[in-house]
Amino acid sequence: MAKVLVVTSGKGGVGKTTSSAALGAALAHGGDKVVVIDFDVGLRNLDLVMGAERRVVFDLINVVQGDAKLNQALIRDKRLENLSLLPASQTRDKDALTEEGVARVLDELRQKFDWIICDSPAGIERGATMAMRHADVAVVVTNPEVSSVRDSDRIIGLLDSKTELAEKGGRIEKHLLLTRYDPVRAERGEMLKVDDVLEILSIPLIGIIPESEEVLRASNVGSPVTLNNPASAPGRAYFDAARRLKGETVELTIPTDKKGLFGKLFGRRAA
């Protein structure tokens, strides 16, 4: 059965779009049919991160308002045929997203896909509430940093009160995805540890994505990090998280980027 998954955080810049693209590609790589929807109306970026920015014809608002059919707006990924993107509008207003319209589009997508990943905009306004409104599962992206943890707490509160599932008396499945984690700094006591964040937010952990140069490199070239470099530390961490989303039990580790002799000698490579 199709699952609607919202990737949300409250705070901006923590890695929602990166994670939406990476998880979407990882799930699609495993054979599932996946669509990733950009809900950031007016400031779309998922198309750019997924390398489809030159191919956008119609967008979510066109479909919500009936100006375009769903299959005209869906952009099929060039690398993975069971991965699609539904871009946000760049020129329209977020008020153009109506609850009924979004519900209709999601219902139609449920017929065609196994996973519908809603990439939420930052903040707690209309775009963000629309992205989470009809979700079955939420991935709360959090950095080990005080303001991000606070905003995640706020978003968890909204997931438990403002979603359709919550209003019907149900409970939305919530998972914490800790991104930009640096185990060395956490060990030195310079960064919140995984257990600190888990204790404060008290939702189950779906994955730890280590801070890595590979994330910027992947967005530079417009490819989800799980496709651009599946063997990299963040690539492996996202693949593990995707398997956990599917219900598999995967031992929780924090992958590291192995540096060869050359990498060690020169420290960093050009990004």
Add this chain to the structure above:
Amino acid sequence: MNLLSFFNRRTSAPVARERLQILLAHERGVVGGKPDLVAQLREEILAVVRRHVMVEQDNVQVKMNRDSDISTLEIEIEIPAPVAARA
């Protein structure tokens, strides 16, 4: 990573720069009041076709590819077969 791939590997920042330049050139045109030429062509071509034949929205596929030198617009319209002429 071996020595060869280290030197051959194209760095990613120039790719990012080029992608942004192409994208923003198109977006600035739209936001600055000048309609996106390719998008405008798309609308007008469809309007002209609709003036002559009934086209179901389902039977139209539009593909665009905006590039630095050349942008392409591909419109595929399934036109229903004409009613068979009377014998």
